[in-house]
Amino acid sequence: xxxxxxxxxxxxxxxxxxxxxxxxxxxxxxxxxxxxxxxxxxxxxxxxxxxxxxxxxxxxxxxxxxxxxxxxxxxxxxxxxxxxxxxxxxxxxxxxxxxxxxxxxxxxxxxxxxxxxxxxxxxxxxxxxxxxxxxxxxxxxxxxxxxxxxxxxxxxxxxxxxxxxxxxxxxxxxxxxxxxxxxxxxxxxxxxxxxxxxxxxxxxxxxxxxxxxxxxxxxxxxxxxxxxxxxxxxxxxxxxxxxxxxxxxxxxxxxxxxxxxxxxxxxxxxxxxxxxxxxxxxxxxxxxxxxxxxxxxxxx
Amino acid sequence: xxxxxxxxxxxxxxxxxxxxxxxxxxxxxxxxxxxxxxxxxxxxxxxxxxxxxxxxxxxxxxxxxxxxxxxxxxxxxxxxxxxxxxxxxxxxxxxxxxxxxxxxxxxxxxxxxxxxxxxxxxxxxxxxxxxxxxxxxxxxxxxxxxxxxxxxxxxxxxxxxxxxxxxxxxxxxxxxxxxxxxxxxxxxxxxxxxxxxxxxxxxxxxxxxxxxxxxxxxxxxxxxxxxxxxxxxxxxxxxxxxxxxxxxxxxxxxxxxxxxxxxxxxxxxxxxxxxxxxxxxxxxxxxxxxxxxxxxxxxxxxxxxxxxxxxxxxxxxxxxxxxxxxxxxxxxxxxxxxxxxxxxxxxxxxxxxxxxxxxxxxxxxxxxxxxxxxx
Numbered sequence: 295x296x297x298x299x300x301x302x303x304x305x306x307x308x309x310x311x312x313x314x315x316x317x318x319x320x321x322x323x324x325x326x327x328x329x330x331x332x333x334x335x336x337x338x339x340x341x342x343x344x345x346x347x348x349x350x351x352x353x354x355x356x357x358x359x360x361x362x363x364x365x366x367x368x369x370x371x372x373x374x375x376x377x378x379x380x381x382x383x384x385x386x387x388x389x390x391x392x393x394x395x396x397x398x399x400x401x402x403x404x405x406x407x408x409x410x411x412x413x414x415x416x417x418x419x420x421x422x423x424x425x426x427x428x429x430x431x432x433x434x435x436x437x438x439x440x441x442x443x444x445x446x447x448x449x450x451x452x453x454x455x456x457x458x459x460x461x462x463x464x465x466x467x468x469x470x471x472x473x474x475x476x477x478x479x480x481x482x483x484x485x486x487x488x489x490x491x492x493x494x495x496x497x498x499x500x501x502x503x504x505x506x507x508x509x510x511x512x513x514x515x516x517x518x519x520x521x522x523x524x525x526x527x528x529x530x531x532x533x534x535x536x537x538x539x540x541x542x543x544x545x546x547x548x549x550x551x552x553x554x555x556x557x558x559x560x561x562x563x564x565x566x567x568x569x570x571x572x573x574x575x576x577x578x579x580x581x582x583x584x585x586x587x588x589x590x591x592x593x594x
Numbered sequence: 595x596x597x598x599x600x601x602x603x604x605x606x607x608x609x610x611x612x613x614x615x616x617x618x619x620x621x622x623x624x625x626x627x628x629x630x631x632x633x634x635x636x637x638x639x640x641x642x643x644x645x646x647x648x649x650x651x652x653x654x655x656x657x658x659x660x661x662x663x664x665x666x667x668x669x670x671x672x673x674x675x676x677x678x679x680x681x682x683x684x685x686x687x688x689x690x691x692x693x694x695x696x697x698x699x700x701x702x703x704x705x706x707x708x709x710x711x712x713x714x715x716x717x718x719x720x721x722x723x724x725x726x727x728x729x730x731x732x733x734x735x736x737x738x739x740x741x742x743x744x745x746x747x748x749x750x751x752x753x754x755x756x757x758x759x760x761x762x763x764x765x766x767x768x769x770x771x772x773x774x775x776x777x778x779x780x781x782x783x784x785x786x787x788x789x790x791x792x793x794x795x796x797x798x799x800x801x802x803x804x805x806x807x808x809x810x811x812x813x814x815x816x817x818x819x820x821x822x823x824x825x826x827x828x829x830x831x832x833x834x835x836x837x838x839x840x841x842x843x844x845x846x847x848x849x850x851x852x853x854x855x856x857x858x859x860x861x862x863x864x865x866x867x868x869x870x871x872x873x874x875x876x877x878x879x880x881x882x883x884x885x886x887x888x889x890x891x892x893x894x895x896x897x898x899x900x901x902x903x904x905x906x907x908x909x910x911x912x913x914x915x916x917x918x919x920x921x922x923x924x925x926x927x928x929x930x931x932x933x934x935x936x937x938x939x940x941x942x943x944x945x946x947x948x949x950x951x952x953x954x955x956x957x958x959x960x961x962x963x964x965x966x967x968x969x
Contacts, residue, residue, distance in 0.1 A: 312906075367806060388906075390876045393777055393807035394700060398737040401705040417905045429906035431936040449852020450905035451875065454935045455957065458903070475851065477702045504852055507702060529855040532862035534838055534871060570860050572958045 307364035350380040371396035387413035411480025417450025420470040441466015444490035447502035463575035505530030517563040523581030602801035610772035617685035626666030629684035643819035644675035676822030693785035715785035777807035842867025845898035850875035866965030879907030882915030896968035910937030
C-alpha cells in the first residue's frame with residue numbers, strides 16, 4: 295500500500311468533475327496514470343490519457359497496478375467488484391457513504407481476487423516527491439516533503455494537518471497511508487503499520503487515529519513487536535457521546551472504541567501518545583534522536 | 595436511522611413472517627382503552643427510539659380497558675431519553691416461559707454479517723457479554739450466501755431449547771433475510787419469547803437502517819423515527835449538515851470529521867468549551883456559506899474558529915462560501931482563521947482581501963486566541 299512511481303494507475307470515473315480535477319493534479323505530480331474508465335466514452339482521450347469501457351479492458355491494454363475510484367455510492371459496488379474481477383492488485387476506494395452491505399460485497403470480491411482494498415472513504419496514498427493516488431494535497435509544498443517518517447491516518451483533513459506540522463518542523467515523510475473513515479475497511483491501521491514497519495525507507499511512524507472501532511487497539515498489539523519508534527494522536531477526546539441507540543456493535547469489539555481505551559492500549563505498547571497535533575513533530579524528533587529504534591534500524 | 599418498536603415490527607418483522615403478539619398503535623388514553631377492549635389483558639408500551647424503556651417506567655401491564663386507560667395517561671407525555679412519549683403500542687400479554695436474545699449486525703473486523711443468539715434474553719446484551727460471555731453464540735455469514743441450516747443448528751446446540759429449536763431456527767433465517775433486504779445496520783429481537791402455549795414470538799424489536807442506504811429504501815425510510823433535535827440542529831439537518839449543539843461558547847467550523855473533532859479536542863485542551871460539532875466534510879465542503887450562518891446562529895457562541903485543512907475539500911471554495919455569508923451576516927463575535935492544504939494560497943488571499951483578517955499560521959494559535967476571546 296506504499297505507492298511507487300512505476301505503479302500504473304487507472305482512474306474509474308475519470309471524466310467527472312472531481313475525477314478530472316484530481317487526475318490532472320496526479321499527472322502533474324508525476325503519477326503514472328495510464329488510463330481511465332467510462333463505458334460511454336471508450337476510445338476517447340481525456341486529460342491526455344486513453345479511456346476504456348471497463349477496468350478489464352484497461353488491464354489488458356495498458357496494465358494496471360492501482361485503480362482509484364471517483365464513483366458515487368449507488369454505482370460503487372459494481373465498479374469495485376468489476377475492478378477486483380479484472381485482477382487489479384490495489385483498489386483505492388475514495389467514495390464515502392457506500393451502503394454497508396455493498397461494502398461487504400466489495401470486500402468479499404477482493405478476498406476472492408486477492409485485491410488489496412484501501413478504504414472506503416479514504417483520501418488516498420501519497421509517497422512525497424514520487425507519486426500520489428487520491429485526493430490529498432501532495433502538490434502543496436508546505437504540507438508534504440520527502441523524508442523517512444510514515445504517516446497513517448483515518449482522516450484526510452487531519453492527515454493533511456499532521457503532515458503540514460511535520461513538514462514545518464523539517465520532518466519529511468516516506469509515505470502517507472490514508473486508510474479511510476468507514477467502519478469496515480480493507481486496510482486497517484495494523485495492516486498499514488506492518489507495511490511501514492517492513493519499509494526500508496521508513497525510520498519512524500505516526501498514527502493518526504480516531505475514537506470508534508478497535509483498529510488502534512489492534513495496531514497496539516502489533517506495535518509491541520516493533521522496534522521503530524511510534525507516536526500517535528487520537529482525535530475525539532472531547533467528542534460528545536455517540537447518540538446512536540444500537541449498542542450491540544460494542545460487544546463485537548469488546549467495548550473498544552473509547553479515547554481512554556485506545557490511549558491506554560497504545561501507551562502500554564510503548565507508543566508515545568500526544569494531546570494535540572502540534573506535539574507530534576517534537577515527539578517524533580525526540581523518538582528518532584533517542585535511538586529507541588534499536589539495532590534493527592541502526593543496522594541498515 | 596432508528597425506528598420505534600411498532601415501526602420495526604410492522605415494516606420489517608411482519609413482512610418477513612416473524613411471529614409477534616397482536617398489537618394496536620394508539621396516541622391517546624381513550625384509544626388505549628378501546629385497544630385493550632379488543633385485545634384483552636395487555637402490555638402498554640411507550641414508543642420512543644431509545645432503549646431501557648421498561649426501566650424508565652414506559653412499559654406497564656394492564657388487565658382491563660380501565661387499567662389500560664389509566665396506565666396510558668401516565669405514560670403519554672413522559673420523557674424517556676431525549677424523547678417525549680406521543681404513541682403507545684397496546685400489545686396482547688402472553689405467558690412467558692423463557693426469553694432469548696437474537697440479533698443480526700456487522701462484524702466490522704471480519705467484514706461480514708454476524709448473527710448473535712443468547713438464552714439470556716430480556717437483559718442488556720452488553721451486560722451478558724460482560725458477566726457471562728459463554729452465553730452468547732455467534733455465527734458469521736458471508737454476504738454472498740445465507741446462513742446454512744446446519745450452522746444455525748450448531749449455533750443453537752447444547753442450549754436446552756427442546757421443541758423450540760425449529761421455530762427459533764426459522765426466525766433466525768427470516769431475520770437474516772430481512773436484515774439483507776432492509777439494508778439493516780442492526781436487527782435485534784430482545785426478548786424473543788417462548789410462550790406457555792409453545793409459540794416463539796418477538797416481544798420487542800430494534801431496527802436501525804443504514805443511513806447510507808436510505809436512498810434505496812423508499813418504503814422504509816418514511817417510517818423512521820425523527821431524531822431529537824434542537825431548532826438549530828434541525829436547520830442543519832434540513833441543509834443536509836450534521837450539527838450537534840453543545841453547551842460551550844467557542845464555535846467550530848472545520849472540514850472533515852477528523853479535523854472537526856481535533857479542533858474540539860484542542861479547544862478543550864486549552865481550557866475552552868466547544869459550542870458545536872459541525873461536519874462539512876466530503877461533498878458537503880461546498881456548504882460553508884450555510885454552515886457559517888448555522889454556527890453564528892448558536893446563541894452561546896462568543897468566538898469562532900474557522901479551521902480548514904484541505905485535502906479533497908478545497909479551501910478556496912470553502913473560503914468563498916465564508917466570505918459570501920460574512921458579507922450578509924456581518925458577524926459580531928471575533929473569528930479566528932487557520933487555512934492550509936488544497937487551495938490555501940487563494941483562500942488566504944481572499945480572507946485577507948475581503949475580510950481584512952490575517953489567518954493564523956498555526957491551528958493551535960488560532961484556537962488559543964479563540965478560547966481567550968470567549969472567556
